[in-house]
Amino acid sequence: MIACQTSGLSVAYHTEPVLRNVDFSVSAGAVMGIVGPNGAGKSTLIKAMLGLVTPLTGTSEFFGQSLSRVRQRVGYMPQFTSVDWDFPTTVRDVVLMGTYGRLGWLRRPGRAEKETAATAMAQTGITDLARRQIGELSGGQRQRVFLARALAQEPDLFFMDEPFQGIDAKSQRAIVSVLHRLRQAGKTVVIVHHDLATVQDFCTHVTLLNQTVVSCGPVDEAFTSEHLRHAYRVGDTEQGFFEPDNSRGPRVEVAP
Amino acid sequence: MSDVLGALMGPGAFFDDHTFRMAFFGTAVIGLVAGALGSFAYLRKQSLISDVISHSALPGTLGAFLLAVVVLEVDGRNMAVLMLGAVVAGTLAVGLAQYVTRATKLSIDAAMAITLSLFFGAGMLLMRIISNGAYPGKGGIQDYLFGNASVITKADLIASISVGTAALVLMVVFWKEITLRTFDPDHSTVLGFHARAIDALMFITIVIAIVIGVKAVGLVLMVAFVVTPPSAARQWTRTLPAMVVLSGIIGGLGSGLGAYLSIAVGGVPTGPLIVLTLFAFLVLSLLLAPGRSLITRARGRTRHRRILLRQLVAEREAHIEPQGSTTLPGAGQS
Amino acid sequence: MSFLLGATLVAVTMAMACALPGVFVVLRKNSMLVDGIGHAVLPGIVIGYAITQDLGSPWLILGAALAGLVVVLGNEYLTRTGLLAGDSPQGLVFPALFSIGVIMVTADFANIHLDTHAVLVGDLNLASFQQLTIEAPGRSPNLDLGPVYLYVMLAVLLVNVAFLAAFYRQLKLTTFDPQFARTLGIRSGALNTGFMFLVSITVTAAFNGAGAILVIALIVAPPATAYLLTDRLPVMIGLTVGIAGAGAVGGFWAAYAANAATSAGMSVFYGVVFLLVLAATRAARARRRRSSLQRTTGTRPTTPEQALIG
Numbered sequence: 001m002i003a004c005q006t007s008g009l010s011v012a013y014h015t016e017p018v019l020r021n022v023d024f025s026v027s028a029g030a031v032m033g034i035v036g037p038n039g040a041g042k043s044t045l046i047k048a049m050l051g052l053v054t055p056l057t058g059t060s061e062f063f064g065q066s067l068s069r070v071r072q073r074v075g076y077m078p079q080f081t082s083v084d085w086d087f088p089t090t091v092r093d094v095v096l097m098g099t100y101g102r103l104g105w106l107r108r109p110g111r112a113e114k115e116t117a118a119t120a121m122a123q124t125g126i127t128d129l130a131r132r133q134i135g136e137l138s139g140g141q142r143q144r145v146f147l148a149r150a151l152a153q154e155p156d157l158f159f160m161d162e163p164f165q166g167i168d169a170k171s172q173r174a175i176v177s178v179l180h181r182l183r184q185a186g187k188t189v190v191i192v193h194h195d196l197a198t199v200q201d202f203c204t205h206v207t208l209l210n211q212t213v214v215s216c217g218p219v220d221e222a223f224t225s226e227h228l229r230h231a232y233r234v235g236d237t238e239q240g241f242f243e244p245d246n247s248r249g250p251r252v253e254v255a256p
Numbered sequence: 257m258s259d260v261l262g263a264l265m266g267p268g269a270f271f272d273d274h275t276f277r278m279a280f281f282g283t284a285v286i287g288l289v290a291g292a293l294g295s296f297a298y299l300r301k302q303s304l305i306s307d308v309i310s311h312s313a314l315p316g317t318l319g320a321f322l323l324a325v326v327v328l329e330v331d332g333r334n335m336a337v338l339m340l341g342a343v344v345a346g347t348l349a350v351g352l353a354q355y356v357t358r359a360t361k362l363s364i365d366a367a368m369a370i371t372l373s374l375f376f377g378a379g380m381l382l383m384r385i386i387s388n389g390a391y392p393g394k395g396g397i398q399d400y401l402f403g404n405a406s407v408i409t410k411a412d413l414i415a416s417i418s419v420g421t422a423a424l425v426l427m428v429v430f431w432k433e434i435t436l437r438t439f440d441p442d443h444s445t446v447l448g449f450h451a452r453a454i455d456a457l458m459f460i461t462i463v464i465a466i467v468i469g470v471k472a473v474g475l476v477l478m479v480a481f482v483v484t485p486p487s488a489a490r491q492w493t494r495t496l497p498a499m500v501v502l503s504g505i506i507g508g509l510g511s512g513l514g515a516y517l518s519i520a521v522g523g524v525p526t527g528p529l530i531v532l533t534l535f536a537f538l539v540l541s542l543l544l545a546p547g548r549s550l551i552t553r554a555r556g557r558t559r560h561r562r563i564l565l566r567q568l569v570a571e572r573e574a575h576i577e578p579q580g581s582t583t584l585p586g587a588g589q590s
Numbered sequence: 591m592s593f594l595l596g597a598t599l600v601a602v603t604m605a606m607a608c609a610l611p612g613v614f615v616v617l618r619k620n621s622m623l624v625d626g627i628g629h630a631v632l633p634g635i636v637i638g639y640a641i642t643q644d645l646g647s648p649w650l651i652l653g654a655a656l657a658g659l660v661v662v663l664g665n666e667y668l669t670r671t672g673l674l675a676g677d678s679p680q681g682l683v684f685p686a687l688f689s690i691g692v693i694m695v696t697a698d699f700a701n702i703h704l705d706t707h708a709v710l711v712g713d714l715n716l717a718s719f720q721q722l723t724i725e726a727p728g729r730s731p732n733l734d735l736g737p738v739y740l741y742v743m744l745a746v747l748l749v750n751v752a753f754l755a756a757f758y759r760q761l762k763l764t765t766f767d768p769q770f771a772r773t774l775g776i777r778s779g780a781l782n783t784g785f786m787f788l789v790s791i792t793v794t795a796a797f798n799g800a801g802a803i804l805v806i807a808l809i810v811a812p813p814a815t816a817y818l819l820t821d822r823l824p825v826m827i828g829l830t831v832g833i834a835g836a837g838a839v840g841g842f843w844a845a846y847a848a849n850a851a852t853s854a855g856m857s858v859f860y861g862v863v864f865l866l867v868l869a870a871t872r873a874a875r876a877r878r879r880r881s882s883l884q885r886t887t888g889t890r891p892t893t894p895e896q897a898l899i900g
Contacts, residue, residue: 010568015560021572050773056561057568071775082769086361087617088821089766097766100759101774133821135361149770301676304622311803359872362616365677366814369621373807374861380711380804380854388849401710402692476629476710476803480685487678525696528689535686548673 002064003028003157003188004049004074009058011041011048018044020212022058026205028156031179031189033203035196035223037232040210042192043079046159050076062157072102075155077146079162079192085135091145092130095120098152113152120151123181125174140171147175158182160191164198176202199223200244267516275406276519279472282408282416283530284512286469289420290478291485291507293427293465295500296458298486299438302364305459306482308353308372309346309466310475314379314400316345317470318386325391335415339467346463347456349375354455403474405515405526416468423464426457427500434458435496473527481507484534491545510534594846596736597718601838601852603740604714604799607747608808609834610754611789613827616813617765622677623665624789624809626684627658628802631794632691632709634658651742651794657687658790662783688802712801714842714852739798746795753788761785762823800853807857812837815864818871837863 005025011018018041026032034042047053049060051067062070075098098120099113109117121127124144129137137145143163150158163175179202182189193199199206199219206223208214208231215227223244228234270276297303320341324330330337349371356367386394399407427434436444437454445451462482469478489503514530521529542550615624634657638650661684668679695709718737735741754761763771764778771778789809796805816829837860845855 008572010564012561012564015557015564017564017568021568052769052772056565057572068775071773074773076770076773078769081767083767084617084765087766088817088823088826089762090822093823094766097763097770100763103759298675298678301678303676303678303681304625307622307625307681356868360818360868362814362817363619363621365619365621365623366616366810366817369625369806369810370814370861370864372625373804373811373857374864376803377807377854377857377861381848381850381858384850384854477685477689479681480689483678483681484685487674487682490675491673523697524693528692531685531689535682535689538682542671542673550671550673 001028002026002061003030004060004062004190006045006049006058006060009045009048009060010056011044011053012056017056018211019048019055022209022213024207024213024216026157026188026190028188029183029186030205031183031191031203032205032207033199033219034190034192034207034209035194035199035231036209036214040231042209043161045209046076046161046190046192050074050159072153073156075150075153075158077150077158077160077163079165081142081146083134087134089134090130091126091132091134091137092117092121094134094145095126095148095152098149098154101153116154117148117152120148123151123178124148125170138168140167143167144171144174147178151178155187157188158190160189162192162194164193164195196228196244270516270520278408278410278413279405279515279519279526280512282413282472283405283515283526284508285413285416285420286472287481287485287506287511287530287534288504288508289416289423290465290469290481291489292500292504293423293462294482294507295486295489295496295503296427296434296438297462297482298490299496300458303483303486304365304368304479305350305353306462306466307479308349308368308375309463310470310478311372311379312345312349312375313342313467313470314475315375315382316342316467317400318379318382318397319345321391321394321397322382322386325393331393335411339415339419342467342470343460343463345375346467347460350459350463351456399471399474401474402476402525403470403472403527405472405518408472412471419464419468423461426461430454430457473530477527477531480531480534481511484531484538485510488534488538488541491541491548506534506537510537593718596721596740597715597852598839598842600718600737600740600743600799601714601842601856602835603743603747604796605808605812605834605838605856606831607743607750608792608796608800608805609812609830610747610750610827611785611792612809613813613816613823613830614754614761614765614785615789615809616817620786620789621806621810621814622680623662623786624793625803625806626661626665626680627786627790627793628797628805629684629688629691630661631655631658631790631797632688632802633694634691635794635797636691636694645798648742648745651791654794654797655787655790658793659783659787660687662786662790710801710803711851712797712799712804712853714799717798742795743799746792750788750792753785757781757785800856804853804857807853807860808834811857811860811864815860815867818864818867833860833863 003026007023009022009024010020022041022045024045034045036042044053048055048058060067062074067074095117096109096113099109099116103109103113118127121130124147126141126144126148129141129145134142134145147160147163150160164172167175179189179191183204191203193203200223203219205217206219207216208222208227210231210233214231215222215224225243228244271280294303294306297306317338320337323341324334324337353364353367353371356362356370357364383397386397396404396407433444433449433454434457436447437449437451437458441451444454466478466482469481473481485503485507486499488506489499493499493502510533511530514533515526517533518524518526518529544551615621631654634654635645635650638647638653639645641653642650644650661680664683665679668674668682674682717739720738722735722738722741760771760776760781763774764776764781768778793805793809796808800808812834813826813830815833816826819829820826838856841856841859842852844859845852848855
């Protein structure tokens with residue numbers, strides 16, 4: 001089953017094309033890493049799929065339907081949040097916001113929602129920060145709060161944009177453990193990632209992107225030295241470029 | 257339209273009249289100084305501080321008036337005393353707004369709004385005290401609200417020119433420091449310039465520019481004299497000196513033209529007509545300035561997008577035939 | 591109802607009706623936009639008066655509020671062009687609209703006789719003058735229900751309460767994290783326009799009592815003061831309403847005693863309360879920091895960062 005797919009997606013900022021005719025699909029249960037050099041359009045791909053950026057051409061589907069029909073099943077953790085850090089709100093309240101989408105009009109978060117939020121906070125290790133104002137946290141703690149908010153939404157499909165960017169080791173471990181837990185629960189994750197060395201640690205699938213899709217598939221097929229050189233536009237003669245260690249085999253089992 | 261034009265007074269008759277001459281040159285000086293110095297507020301992205309300053313000029317002026325009449329027992333219409341009061345109050349207001357932003361989590365706009373209403377409220381209380389009491393020379397106090405260009409005297413004009421020149425000289429003398437601080441505040445601190453001293457200097461020049469205008473233009477509309485000319489000038493210029501000069505010219509020219517129109521048409525208040533003239537300058541600049549023009553830009557963007565779209569469709573058709581899978585080689589496009 | 595009681599009630603209702611949406615105005619950093627709206631509604635009021643011949647007409651209020659919306663949308667458009675820096679778009683549109691309004695007033699358009707003074711500061715006592723009376727059967731003097739203007743402001747207050755209750759979560763989300771709100775499918779553009787229209791309606795309704803400029807004090811000062819005291823949104827809303835009400839009574843009576851314009855008295859009162867709260871919170875924080883430092887290390891901090899951690 002396909003969790004999400006997009007076809008013929010092109011995005012231009014003003015008149016500068018960032019993505020050209022991208023075809024991309026993720027099967028349910030996969031942890032799909034989106035990898036590519038700076039300016040490859042990794043974040044733009046996610047944003048265009050989620051309707052945060054208006055694409056020039058192309059369509060996206062989630063679970064075979066348009067996004068507006070299945071919004072509750074799709075979670076998103078942005079790289080740079082548009083958050084107002086001085087906003088008078090606590091960590092618990094922010095995590096609870098994840099449940100707002102499924103509450104309709106006028107209904108207030110009840111016990112079930114509060115329990116969901118508490119579980120999400122426990123999984124990301126921020127339970128003891130619950131009563132803090134959101135601006136009082138460190139970068140890694142903030143990142144975990146937004147992961148917890150995405151978890152509280154209880155989506156089947158997660159989009160994460162560079163969740164490991166500039167955070168401390170403890171937060172990094174917390175996020176990796178959440179990723180493993182999600183995979184075990186059969187959730188689908190699309191994760192923008194820039195560290196080639198750790199891609200194989202938690203991704204089952206990889207998309208190499210540089211304005212267009214260079215390769216897309218299970219890690220051992222798509223994440224090859226040849227594709228990488230292509231995606232990063234590195235010549236064959238240049239030495240010292242990253243070589244994926246495919247000899248050790250995938251460290252995670254590819255989901256069926 | 258031709259009726260209106262026919263009713264217009266010719267420039268010859270206009271400049272023969274003393275009052276009209278004063279109104280024209282008085283507002284032109286105000287527009288020139290405010291336009292030139294407003295550029296820095298514009299580039300500091302704090303244009304609206306000018307609105308706070310002009311409103312705080314009211315309690316400053318009225319406070320100085322009361323002080324002069326009651327305590328010092330001098331003529332309350334003394335231009336120098338009133339200006340000094342307005343400059344002190346304006347500087348205090350800027351300082352308060354900046355302090356509130358620094359000391360609390362409130363953003364600059366809320367700090368400005370509170371400062372503005374506090375000072376203006378105080379001004380309205382003082383105005384009530386003055387109009388209830390029997391103070392000599394209290395006539396004309398009302399003019400500060402909406403301005404009255406027809407009461408500009410030769411002494412007012414000389415005062416505006418000399419004080420305005422002083423502000424412009426300050427700007428030229430400290431050009432390097434002010435520019436550096438405006439462009440890159442942190443870098444200027446690293447280089448060892450005292451940030452708050454430069455800020456104070458810069459804002460005082462803007463306060464002066466506003467204070468000389470309030471009586472003729474009114475405190476409500478003064479904001480347009482500080483914000484509109486730089487916004488228009490920025491569209492045509494790429495360097496700071498050019499922007500400051502053009503902004504001054506637009507301010508001076510627009511104000512003079514507006515004053516001329518208001519008197520020539522007759523019965524139309526000067527301040528509002530100047531504001532509308534400046535606004536027309538801005539609209540023309542946004543529509544016509546080369547390179548930034550809204551019209552040519554929108555056209556160019558539509559054309560480029562159409563070309564890009566055609567390209568993308570062609571690329572897609574070329575690849576969909578042989579591949580048809582989710583994997584597309586990227587080599588063909590680059 | 592005695593005139594004084596009626597006018598006090600008007601002041602309190604008006605203050606609460608303004609301060610409630612003010613919470614989100616302050617949090618969205620739109621405070622100076624309210625200044626623009628306050629001025630821009632003038633031509634709307636003049637044109638509305640030409641049509642309705644009644645300054646208290648709800649149609650006039652709705653129509654004039656559209657003029658306020660011109661400032662909001664004009665600001666958004668000018669910002670989006672990317673041609674103008676900082677807050678200048680907010681300062682470009684409203685002076686032009688206000689100028690049109692002033693020209694219309696001075697040209698005696700529609701025979702509207704607005705005291706230029708009243709345009710800026712309003713006149714609460716004058717606004718409260720017209721009393722709502724109902725002929726009650728069997729009672730010789732008609733039943734006096736207080737100023738008509740009280741009911742106008744009460745209606746605005748109720749509309750504001752209803753809007754905030756219905757859209758509380760959406761407003762909170764779009765203010766706190768607009769991008770996340772969009773992923774949840776909240777139409778933040780429409781919500782923002784709707785909210786600013788409501789602010790515009792509130793400003794127009796308060797125009798008679800508070801004028802173009804002092805309405806800013808009513809909208810911004812109470813929530814800004816409350817913001818200094820708490821970092822919980824529900825608490826902030828509660829404090830805002832409390833401060834608005836208490837400040838209205840205090841300001842009204844101070845102005846009455848000093849024989850000054852009510853709205854001017856109220857705005858100075860709010861400003862002073864803000865400064866007092868600011869000074870108190872600064873002092874309290876400095877004391878807390880000192881004592882906790884002494885407790886943990888017994889030494890003075892060497893860097894500002896260490897001081898913050900303490």
